[in-house]
Amino acid sequence: MLHLAEGLRLPTNGLDYTILAIYFAVVLGIGFAARRSVKTSLDFFLSGRSLPAWVTGLAFVAANLGATEILGMAANGVQYGAYTVHWYWIGAIPAMVFLGLVMMPFYYGSKVRSVPEFLLHRFGPSSHLLSSVIFAVSSVLIAGVNLYAMAIVLEALLGWPEWVAIVVAGFFVLAYITIGGLSSAIYNEVLQFFVILAALIPLTIVGLKRVGGWDGITSSLSASQGGDFLTAWDGTGIGEANPLGANWLTIVLGLGFVMSFGYWTTNFAEVQRALSAKNLSAAKRTPLIAAFPKILIPMVVVVPGFIALVMEPTIGQAGSGLDYNDAIPVLMRDLLPNGVLGIAVTGLLAAFMAGMAANVSSFNTVFTNDIWAAYLKKGREDGYYLKVGRVVTAVGVLIGMGTAFIAAGFSNIMNYLQTLFSFFNVPLFVVFIIGMFWKRTTPAAGFWGLLSGTAAAMVNYFWLYQQGIIDIPSDQGANFVSSIVAFVVGGIVMVVVTLVTKPKPVEQLAGLVYGTKSPGLDLEGAEEGDEVWYRKPALLGWGAIILAAICYVPFSF
Amino acid sequence: MTEKQNPPAEGHAFQDEVTELEAKSATAARLFDIRRIIGALFVVYGLIVGAAGIFATDADLEKAQDININLWTGLGMLALGLFFLVWVKLRPTVPPTPPLPQEALDAAEGEGGPAGRG
Numbered sequence: 001m002l003h004l005a006e007g008l009r010l011p012t013n014g015l016d017y018t019i020l021a022i023y024f025a026v027v028l029g030i031g032f033a034a035r036r037s038v039k040t041s042l043d044f045f046l047s048g049r050s051l052p053a054w055v056t057g058l059a060f061v062a063a064n065l066g067a068t069e070i071l072g073m074a075a076n077g078v079q080y081g082a083y084t085v086h087w088y089w090i091g092a093i094p095a096m097v098f099l100g101l102v103m104m105p106f107y108y109g110s111k112v113r114s115v116p117e118f119l120l121h122r123f124g125p126s127s128h129l130l131s132s133v134i135f136a137v138s139s140v141l142i143a144g145v146n147l148y149a150m151a152i153v154l155e156a157l158l159g160w161p162e163w164v165a166i167v168v169a170g171f172f173v174l175a176y177i178t179i180g181g182l183s184s185a186i187y188n189e190v191l192q193f194f195v196i197l198a199a200l201i202p203l204t205i206v207g208l209k210r211v212g213g214w215d216g217i218t219s220s221l222s223a224s225q226g227g228d229f230l231t232a233w234d235g236t237g238i239g240e241a242n243p244l245g246a247n248w249l250t251i252v253l254g255l256g257f258v259m260s261f262g263y264w265t266t267n268f269a270e271v272q273r274a275l276s277a278k279n280l281s282a283a284k285r286t287p288l289i290a291a292f293p294k295i296l297i298p299m300v301v302v303v304p305g306f307i308a309l310v311m312e313p314t315i316g317q318a319g320s321g322l323d324y325n326d327a328i329p330v331l332m333r334d335l336l337p338n339g340v341l342g343i344a345v346t347g348l349l350a351a352f353m354a355g356m357a358a359n360v361s362s363f364n365t366v367f368t369n370d371i372w373a374a375y376l377k378k379g380r381e382d383g384y385y386l387k388v389g390r391v392v393t394a395v396g397v398l399i400g401m402g403t404a405f406i407a408a409g410f411s412n413i414m415n416y417l418q419t420l421f422s423f424f425n426v427p428l429f430v431v432f433i434i435g436m437f438w439k440r441t442t443p444a445a446g447f448w449g450l451l452s453g454t455a456a457a458m459v460n461y462f463w464l465y466q467q468g469i470i471d472i473p474s475d476q477g478a479n480f481v482s483s484i485v486a487f488v489v490g491g492i493v494m495v496v497v498t499l500v501t502k503p504k505p506v507e508q509l510a511g512l513v514y515g516t517k518s519p520g521l522d523l524e525g526a527e528e529g530d531e532v533w534y535r536k537p538a539l540l541g542w543g544a545i546i547l548a549a550i551c552y553v554p555f556s557f
Numbered sequence: 558m559t560e561k562q563n564p565p566a567e568g569h570a571f572q573d574e575v576t577e578l579e580a581k582s583a584t585a586a587r588l589f590d591i592r593r594i595i596g597a598l599f600v601v602y603g604l605i606v607g608a609a610g611i612f613a614t615d616a617d618l619e620k621a622q623d624i625n626i627n628l629w630t631g632l633g634m635l636a637l638g639l640f641f642l643v644w645v646k647l648r649p650t651v652p653p654t655p656p657l658p659q660e661a662l663d664a665a666e667g668e669g670g671p672a673g674r675g
Binding site (some may be wrong): 015018019022023026029030033034036037038039040041042043047048049050051055110111112113117121183187190191194198201202205206209210278334335336337338339340342343382511 | 582
């Protein structure tokens with residue numbers, strides 16, 4: 001949960017508000033202009049599976065680049081120093097490449113419309129319903145928490161009352177998704193991607209000049225925070241103490257493998273962007289195209305955190321009046337003149353709305369297709385489900401707005417619930433990975449793997465860690481360990497249950513399991529022009545991995 | 558490969574449904590090109606912010622560490638906006654093929670075309 005300090009009011013003027021107003025008009029305009037392209041439910045939920053790869057790729061990275069992520073990663077930069085790069089280079093890139101190269105043929109090729117729907121066909125109704133309901137509830141909740149976080153930020157920065165921010169942003173998101181569907185959400189995410197860069201790049205440039213460039217940062221922070229602060233791996237030996245509370249093993253396995261693969265490969269808010277691509281080649285390239293900006297984003301998010309720490313050395317400490325999350329707002333206040341300041345405010349607001357829109361547009365798809373159409377009202381004509389999708393969007397946003405108001409009163413409960421839901425992604429990843437690569441895995445194993453993995457993570461976090469039975473120095477470190485526990489327990493339970501229960505007949509698994517193919521799927525799934533070198537998924541994927549590895553070099557020696 | 562043998566229809570009804578909806582989908586044919594919107598918005602923003610840079614006050618310059626950040630940001634945004642507009646101009650959206658039965662589409666796909674090599 002974000003809390004911004006008092007005294008962060010930005011000196012905005014009419015010029016800045018003009019820039020903001022233009023953006024709001026364009027956001028709505030995109031919704032209305034996209035309306036005429038929505039004819040079927042597939043148009044509404046998956047843009048008719050027809051968008052080009054660069055659009056879905058930028059939307060993929062933008063859906064993750066919400067404002068809570070931007071402010072939070074800058075805050076991590078202040079708190080943990082260069083360790084923060086682990087969330088990008090090891091904690092995102094390998095998983096994104098794996099999603100594109102290995103998992104996308106199953107997701108896109110099998111023509112499922114959502115991540116839970118894959119579970120339905122691969123395993124059966126029990127795991128499908130469990131994951132659909134949890135996904136639907138958690139996305140609405142997260143949308144509400146985002147909305148509340150935004151209200152706090154806008155109150156601090158612009159002086160808007162919280163309810164105004166909640167109602168205005170909620171209304172805009174509701175309007176443009178209800179009208180234009182996923183195309184409208186995705187187009188706005190692409191726009192948001194460029195606006196947020198136009199906000200962060202000038203901020204970083206002016207900030208670097210203010211503190212004497214990168215040399216200024218290293219000399220100042222090495223002196224004040226110690227030599228390990230600007231390294232990625234120093235102090236992460238097992239048993240050594242570091243601010244992150246994690247060692248290299250829990251970083252690599254917990255964050256880099258289990259948590260990141262759980263988030264990037266099974267979170268439908270992300271995967272949905274790839275499923276809306278126009279063919280299998282474009283779907284595979286979606287997370288790969290997204291990987292390159294993701295590698296570079298720390299330069300304009302984490303570096304501003306360092307700059308803020310040089311400018312305000314007491315940030316985040318009691319009595320300073322500033323929280324870790326204030327890093328970027330402080331730079332906006334102190335360094336940006338009107339004009340660019342308007343762009344920065346617009347970018348931040350755009351990032352909040354796009355983050356929420358990603359949750360809402362994935363929620364309406366899962367609720368309509370995987371809960372309503374699958375279990376409650378089966379077999380209606382397509383127009384009916386399109387209508388339901390629109391109503392569900394509106395209801396979802398309204399519940400999100402309600403959640404935001406509740407969060408204003410009970411923010412601790414919200415934190416708790418978010419942690420709770422975060423434990424669901426990892427077992428989901430175990431179930432997917434075993435289910436995709438082991439034909440024999442049974443429907444019962446899918447369900448019990450999901451349940452036991454989630455339970456194991458909760459037991460580890462809420463009981464073993466919070467009751468102090470095992471000693472982990474920080475919440476972050478405990479998250480990493482809980483994920484590893486969830487992965488191991490879920491995996492073991494799946495193997496055991498599989499060995500004692502009956503598998504699905506192999507012919508029902510065509511296209512869902514490694515070594516089978518979807519009937520009717522054209523073999524390469526590419527269109528003319530896709531064979532040029534810069535559109536080769538393998539090259540893009542391995543290129544991203546190598547680039548991420550190279551990025552580690554200056555922080556490792 | 559064996560997957561060409563008739564797969565059981567029962568397990569794959571959802572795939573037929575998606576194929577059918579894809580054929581009816583209007584997105585490819587009727588969705589506007591986002592490049593125009595990005596281009597137009599960034600040209601407008603570039604002009605506004607750039608103008609703020611041209612008329613920058615001493616206080617503005619001092620705040621931004623003697624960088625005319627409005628001017629540079631404005632120029633950068635203008636360049637990006639023009640890039641998108643030129644891109645649309647040079648590579649306009651391919652006019653969508655009218656909805657064809659799936660078999661015809663499959664047949665057309667193998668043919669390739671002049672744009673195939675880059």
